[in-house]
Amino acid sequence: MAFTLSLIGGRWKPAILWALLRGRMRYSELKKTIQQISERMLSAQLRELEEHGLIERFVFPEVPPRVEYELTPLGRSMEGLLQQLSDWGIITGQLPVNKVK
Template sequence: MPYQDGMYGCPVEVGLQMLGGKWKPRILFELFQGTRRFGELNRLIPQVSRHVLTVQLRELEESGIVERKVYPSVPPKVEYSITEFGKSLQPVLEQMIAVGEHYIGLKKRETDLR
């Protein structure tokens, strides 16, 4: 019987919505390395536009995965870090890394056999 609670539907859909987006996994990967300022994240992920990075960070913050801390300075200093809830997602991301590495290995072997 499918999971339905009237608000979210399937819990897998909720998880995918929280982590979905082209850049969220990469942002989380960088934040698992330590607290980062916006500019650092932008330099570490140069393929993402500043606007999209901002939107993805806001969504991660709204989900309670990332914490945004603003320091009262000029210019404003903003840091992003993983919350305790966000830390609980680390095994999921590590498994995604393992699956990706396995898939890359399979594709490489297929190419080598040709």
């Protein structure tokens, strides 16, 4: 459990994985989809996800550069889990029981 969270935890990884569930995307598309993320964080998280085998990186040797990212089968195997994380928040009504930061 701690292991699983170490792979998808943190502020940005869930958003990145969620975006990639819709298909292969390039760096700039991810950035546009998750506007608030800084470029530094986006690169860093993508690299970690890749190291952990959840996503794959496709580099096209062009100028300007083009890099695309896609979920690996392992990454796709998290879909149900991600869906549940999302659903639970919705089903419970996103309760502002007490302020959630």
